[in-house]
Each structure stands twice: as structure tokens, then as C-alpha cells.
Amino acid sequence: MPTTKKPDRRGGKITPKSNTIKLKFDTSWSYAPAPESKSAATIKPQYDLFINGEWVKPASNKYFDTINPANEEKISQVSEANTADVDKAVKAARNAYEKVWKKISPKERAKYVFRIARMIQERARELAIIESLDGGKPIRESRDFDVPTAANHFFYYAGWADKLEYAFPNRNTEPLGVAGQIIPWNFPLLMAAWKIAPALATGNTVVLKPAETTPLTALKLAEIIQESGLPNGVVNIVTGAGATGAAIVNHPDINKIAFTGSTDVGKIIQRAIAGTHKKVTLELGGKAANIIFEDAPLDQAVEGVINGIYFNQGHVCCAGSRLYVQESVAKQVIRKLRDRIESLIVGDPLDKNTDIGAINSRQQLETIHKYLKIGKEEGAEMYQSSCSLPGKGFWCRPTIFTNVAQSARIAQEEIFGPVLAILTFRTDDEVIEKANNSPYGLSAGVWTDKGSKIFNMTKRMRAGVIWANTFNKFDPSSPFGGYKESGFGREGGLHGLSAYVSLTN
């Protein structure tokens, strides 16, 4: 290693040697551990299925473990719902729909949804701890993002429940019936909120299945729902893996499927429901282009790129995983990114100072490692932060690939991990073409000081959400969804209501 030349303190003559300069982020002053206390959360050793307002043993009589990905220790065990269990849940949902929920006044519906929102807020700390324990995400994120945003979704849609005539002027709305909802492991509670809140507000009943690696906050939400006094059977929560999901998708008495997850499973679902009356919305994968122009505020753009790809360990369908940077500033941007990832703290998800937590599962870690290998084989240069990783659990250092080709697999395929592929470009037309050159189209980012350039880019890019001079910003009032293989249908906002109503007259 070249040693850094001690700079002249008096500001006199020295020879600039930018290429040998390196800032030292491993400082003599460091942060002591600041773990959030686990004792604020109550987790039962075993969870049954939440059907018709009560906890029932699975017909399969089978349970599976859910583990903490940060230390591979078992946290609890949850039921594996089979076809009979799913049938029971759908029947409960149908019964609740016909007898209670579709008849109840919209104002009453709103009351329950508001109540759930408030109870999420009241139990925010507990939910955040469980989210981080079960899924591996840093407590800072579950505390400051996941849980409050989940509560906000309930608040937002509660407001719509008795105002649907304003959402769809001069039309009559009718609920669809029973919604089967299957959600992923990256934002377990938040995705449950995205699904349940609009369904309830519009008068539908729900059978929801959380992901098999992160079932706990959905089950906690079931406890909240039970306490809220929501009529029995309006929300049913069944746990299990792919087979349970398939049982929901294939159940003949389901009116609507809402799925968030991988593009592969999305395709299976679409094939399965072809020819049926079931409506569907799919929110699938992504490979977002984040584009930095030379006139952009670079330090803020770099911060946005960091948030774009390392938020939630990169387990984000709209993660900015392809960085396009204009050639004239590429060197500078890469240097800034390398400096920045050195100050990211990787470790215990429950530590309040952690920036990057544990990878959600061993399987996902293997997928990420596979892509790191592919990237190197494709000739890209890999740079990782120098941080140390805990011995047990699933971990991946924040990673940057430079010299990536448009045709490289790491630039084309969704990795779903803390891995950034950096490509360069020269002109606006070139970068638009390259950004659109992907089977996905969920999100994108543009960084420039020029307003006109932002509008030119957003008009020509094929992505459901395009952020300008920011990234990964969400609000319940803003619709979210994809183009192409990133799925169809919109969640959030006014648009999110239409996925749960049929318009008559």
C-alpha cells in the first residue's frame, strides 16, 4: 500500500498525488454497541393459523421453524397450511364477506381500518424489533421506515373507505369479494399493509400468506386485528411456503389475487389463473437504472445511489441496481462511492447504528454469491468494503462492480442483494436506450441539476416510478407498480383502490 503523504500544514508547496490519497474511515473513535432490547417484544414459541378470528391448529399438523438470519437461531415455529387449511380460510373469508363485510356501512369499515392503524403505531417498537429479528433488516429501517409506513397505509386507506364515490365520480363501486394475497420477505409487515388496507377499505375480505422466512410480523398483525374487534373472517392469515401459495391461487372461490414477489412465480400465477374469473395484480422484480449526469449534485447523487442499492441489504424490487454514470464524472463518482461504503456499518440488525443487516436467508445469500462469481468471470472489477462480518448468520459486504458491460448478466438480471453494477454513458439518447434495455421496468432514478432534462428522461423511460434527485421514496398516496416483466396493476394512492373494486353502471 502506498503511504499517504503527510500534507503540509502551512499550505505551502506539495505535489498533489490524488491517486495515492486514501481517507481512513477505520477511526480511533468508534461507536460502542447500541443494541435495541429484545425484551420489548413478545414472541410465542409456536403460532397456529389465524382463521375466522381465532387461532386454529393446521390440518397438516406440521410446523416449520423461522430463524434469525443474523445468527441462524430458531425464533419460533409456525404452521404449514395445506389445501384443507387454505380452503377453511377462504370459506371463512367468503362467509364474512357475504354476511358482514359487504353489507357493513363504509363508515364502519373505516373505523376498523383506522383502529388497526393506531394499534400498529402503539405497538411500533415491538413490531420493529420482530421485523429485524425475523428478517435481518437494520432496526433503524424497521423503526423509521417499515412500521411507520405500514401504519400510514392503513390510515390513508381508512380515509378512502367512505369516500369511494369521490375516488370514482359518477360510478358505482362494488367490492370484488375474497382477495388472496401473497407477499414477499423483504418488507413483511409493510407489504401486508399495502395488501390488506385497500382491500378492507373497499369492502373485500382477505386470505393473506406471508413469506415462509418472515411470517412473524404478519402473525403479530393478526393479533392486532383480533384485538381490534374486526369481524371474524374478514382477515385470515395462513403461513406456509410455495404449496400454500399455490393452494390460494388455485382456490376456485377466490376473486382476486394480489402477489408481490419474483417474476418467475408471477408467471406461474398468471398461467394458473388464465381462463378463470380471477382478477390479478402482480408486483414483480426489477433492475432499476439510476442515472447520474455530469451536472448533478454529485455528493447527494452518491448518497442517493447508496440508499438506492444498500437499503434493506438490496432486497428491494425497486433497488437502483444498475448505475449509469456519465463518463466525465465516472471516476469521481466511483471514488465517492468507495469512500461511502467504507462508512456503512454491517452487523447486528438490532444495533441502532447498523446500516446493513443480515441477508434474509441462506438461499438468498447463495444467489448473491453466485452473482458475485458471475460478475468476476464476466471481467468486471469487484470492490467491497473492508468491514469485518460476524461469524454466524448470512452476510454480504456492500459490493460495487465497475467496468460492467450492458450485456453482462450482473447488469441484466435481478440479484436482490447489496450489489451495484456501474456502467458509463456519453449522451442522453444512449442512456435512455440502455436504461430501457431491460425486461424489467419497475423504477428508475435521474440525477441532474437541470429540470428540463428530468422531464425529458421521465417521459422517455419505461418504468413505473421514476425518482428525480432522490430515490426509494414512498408514500401511501403515491401509486407504485411496474412496466413489462415488473408486473402490472398499481398499489398505493387512488390507483390502489381500483385493484379492489369493480365499477358498475
Place this chain on the structure above:
Amino acid sequence: MIGSLLILVKLKTDMPQTKSIFPIPDFTLSPRIDQVGVEERASRFTKRSIKKESKLKGLKLVLNMIDLTTLEGKDTDGKVKQLCYKAMHPHDALAGLPTVAAICVYPTMVKVAKKALEGSGIKVASVATAFPSGQAPKEIKIRDTKYAVANGADEVDMVISRGKFHAGEYNFVFDEIAAIKEACGEARLKVILETGELGTFDKVRRASDIAMYAGADFIKTSTGKIQPAATMPVTLVMLEAIRDFYYKTGRMVGMKPAGGISKSKLALHYLVMVKEVLGEEWLNNHWFRFGASSLANDVLMQMMKEKTGVYQAANYFSVD
């Protein structure tokens, strides 16, 4: 580009002593700053949890980085002497405390401070250049500076001509800083941008660049006489300017936020920011200072609390 050429020519003819060997950039092209992004990033530093031993170590570091300041029209020799004693003995009830970094006074008080601090290693910093407004001719600013240095100032805190800066006369601002730097001789020069009068982050960044290229040893946010004084976002913009300048030239420049930092917790957030933007080499009082008067007592109060487990009343800490 024409602007930068002009400056180069000027350097060669008028001011050979500045010995600047860096190509001087066109300051109108200084990087743009996104306000929302900066504020978001700055607030992220405040999420760091500083506990136990890292808190104690951080507090010691903060105390050691303070420029204990008195800049009043009513300042007397006696007041300055008392402040100097406080600088050397912040709180003798607590063993193992570092001293503060410097005493910051008006030029006429430099001699008194210098004598009072003799042998302590604590620096004497003097404001100069018609502080705080800077509304005086260049010759007077130079004489002001030379007077402070001749009386023993180790450091000079100058103010830039904000009016000229707003009028776009960057060469004027640059030349003035370079001239003061020359007048400083061996004393280190802190350049006060008075960010509360600059208005935008773009301008803070541009003024930082001008100051550093003109020879500043430190860039400093504020005089403390104008609100807002130092804020975390403004300091972040300046730290990032220092980082970019360091990469470009290999020359380290110090940072001094001043005014408005009176609580330990906030000071620790600033330390977090320095640690994560510039790293180890800036985490000492040679490269980072707090311009503050009431911060020291809050730090002492927190340290006593760490030691005894209870907060003591403000009456237990000397007011100077």
C-alpha cells in the same frame, strides 16, 4: 475559463508569495448542491447512537477541539484572563481532562491571552479583518491581521467580503484571502464564510472552494454574530468541499463550525459527521474545531454525569 486564467496571471504578478501550485478552477463551476439531499444526509448522522465508552471518548475529543471564545465589545483583560484559566483547567474536580484547543479573542486581547496561556500549548486565535462585518478596506484588514500576529496570535480568523461575493467578484474575494494569508506569516488562517449571509448551499460550496484555493488553513462557518450560524447541513457541504479539495490537491484543510453548538449531543453528531466524511486524520484539534463558548460546560456536565451517574446543577460549573 477566462476567470481562471486571470487568477493565474494575478498570482504570478501580484502575489508571488502565496506559492499556489494548484491550477485555480473557475469558481462559477463549483459543484452544485441539492438542498433536500444535504439535509437528509445530515439528519442521518444524528441517528447514530453514541453510548458508554464511545460517548466519554467523544466528549473528551469535543472538549479538546473547542475554541473557547469571547468576542464582545465589553471584553476586558480580566475576562480574558479568566477564560484562559478555564481553557487550561476546564474542571479540576474531574481528573484527566484535556485542555481546550484555543482561546479566540479580538486582536487587542491577543497579548493578554498569549501571556496568560504561556507554556500551556493552547493556541491563541484572533479574529481580524474588521470582524464581524468585514466592511473595511483591504489595507486596514491587512494591518488588523498583522497587528494580531505581531501580538502573538497563532491563528487568525478572518471574514470574507460577503458583499463582493454576492456581487460575483470572486477574484476580489480570492485576492483578499490570499493577501491575508500572506499577512498571517506562520499563523494559521481560518476563513469565515458567514454562511448565514450566503443564502444557499451552492454559495457555501463556492465560497469554500474560493477560500481553500486562496490558501485557507481552515474554513469556518460563522462569526456567531449572525443567525443562522453553524448547522449540520452547512458543515456537511463544507466538509465535502474539503474532501474534494484534498483529493485534488493533496492538501488538508481544517473545519470549524462556529455558533449555535452549545449541547454535547449536537457536538457528538458533528464528530460523527467528521468521522464518516473525512475520517481519522481530521478527528483531532489540528484539523477540526468547535467555535463555542457555552459548549464546554455542557460537555463537562455530561462527563460528570458519566462518572457519577447523576446530573449536577449548572452552579457546579464555572461561568466565565
